[in-house]
Amino acid sequence: MKQLRYREALREAMIEEMEADDRVFLMGEEVGHYNGAYKVSEGMLDKFGERRVIDTPIAEGGFAGIGVGAAIVGLRPIIEFMTWNFSAIAFDQILNNAAKVRQMSGGQLNCPIVFRGPNASARQVGSQHSHAMEHFYATVPGLKVVAPAFPADAKGLLKAAIRDDNPVLVMESETLYSIKGDVPDDQDAIPLGKATVVREGTDCTVVAYSRMTHVAIDAAERLAKTNVSVEVVDLRSLRPLDEETIIASVQKTHRCVVVHEGWPYGGVGAEIADRVQRLAFDALDAPVLRVSQLDVPMPYNAKLEQHVMPQPERVVATIQRLMARG
């Protein structure tokens, strides 16, 4: 067991997979000579050279498309977006080419590609740099989407993503890159689509992922002091979604709150609410509630930003509302 930062865990995953498979390469803005905008790829250019660690111009649509083209003829690209916000420029490549080429070709072609980068809010970076893009992508059949909260999961899920024969989108977080966590020395790929119960409880299930898992744990610790026992399910994977683990937890606690960044209209929270009411209706003592970003573009002002983002306080208040229903 060793302690790694989240960014180091991601780097280890890429290095190990690139050492094992020459078809894997890393491409994106500033990934090489600059050593990564967030230093995730630090040292990788020195290790692998310019053939496999490839700096691009600012052309998300172009290099995302290059990745898709390379993938359909058998390479296994890792395409880094400096942030997922910029993937909006490449949305067409992901939606129309990566996700659909297998189907359009009648199953003749695959697209084994990884798109990765930091997602959702950072700190006061304004409305155009604070998008939680996973909601857009998780709706698309043909894609897989993961959003790890801890270094070990970041490593294991990225390794699995690289080995997967489908397009996998890895949602990281600028605010998680420096967190440390235990990572087993032999951390291997973690199967996509498996959630984990990161804190056991009996009164209410909180479903979260990425940075919001940490917010949910914070809220659970606060509520423990008032004798409310919260179970936290860390999804890790948004598509495929581990409804079995969610439903098992709700059947135990009879209440469910979903916490995520991004707006409340539609999205991952709405999807989970649908599945819980559909699959565990009789187990519920209260409606499924969501704690999300408020329904406005992200403001710059620090206090307003915190107000708009999901906070432990809002999670606590939401759970208390559910508990008050008896």
Added chain:
Amino acid sequence: MNDVAQDVAPPPRMALAQLYRQMFLIRRLEEEAARAYATGKIGGFLHLYIGQEAVAVGAAAVLRKDDYAVTTYRDHGIAIAKGMSARSLMAELYGKSTGCCQGLGGSMHLFDKEHGMLGGHAIVGSHIPLAAGIAFASKYRSDGRVTMCFFGDGAVSIQGFHEGVSLAALWKLPIVFVCENNEYSMGTPLSRTVSVEDISLKATGYGIAHDRFFATEVMEVAQRLSIAVERARKESLPTLVEVRTYRFRGHSMSDPGKYRTPEELDEHKKRDPLVLGRQKLESELHTDKVDALEADVEREVQDAIKFAEESPDPDPSILESTTYDGAFAF
């Protein structure tokens, strides 16, 4: 900039008779497809290549079987020229399980991996970076393959064209960009969509070689494109080639083409690559042999129609397995 026409062109890999046969096959398949569309046997959109056949056939004649072709939704011509069978094409247009994509792609999404036909893409310009990525893979693996990417004059204003060509130039990828300039972006003439009429000049901004010519005679198309193909294969350098052509039908079946005059159309039909091709072939072969060749194509077309009509629809059971490789992710 290089003027590719000054280079020495290697000969195409096929004789005129073979190339004419392919052009005639494409023409007849599309005429029958239009008929089937009119009776509702083919649905959706149907963008005919009629009038442009010399481009795809001339291009494919200088590609190897393992080279790649990537194109737009006007894809019947290059699919056949690259080696897709008439049966596979027609069954796909009919949406049948025996089509090249099991009836899931349709007219706009023709794929045939075995013959290096990698689509059939229907978002204008978005396949250009994808094609550059295929060429990137060839360079990465040093496999000696060339990618040829086709698009219309309507594609040169969108981001995908510029980013795709720019990256191919930057990374010296083995690709030939073929702009099939048929003078209209759907119903809008070139004069109202681009500020510089000579599209090939866009290559100069990216520092790559370019060429520009009229596609009238298929052999000439082959010879001119072969220079760009050799440049890609031997020097790993991209070329932008503007091939000037004309479609005799509307943008799609729903377009009566009222934005152009009958006189303009008639003028272009005088340069129909099939008429010119047949004339030239008759100077090489006896008329009876040309007639026999056409009769042979006719049998192939009728066989393809019969095959398409008699083939079963795809089963719903293929839907999930063609969306994901492995377990369905939901």
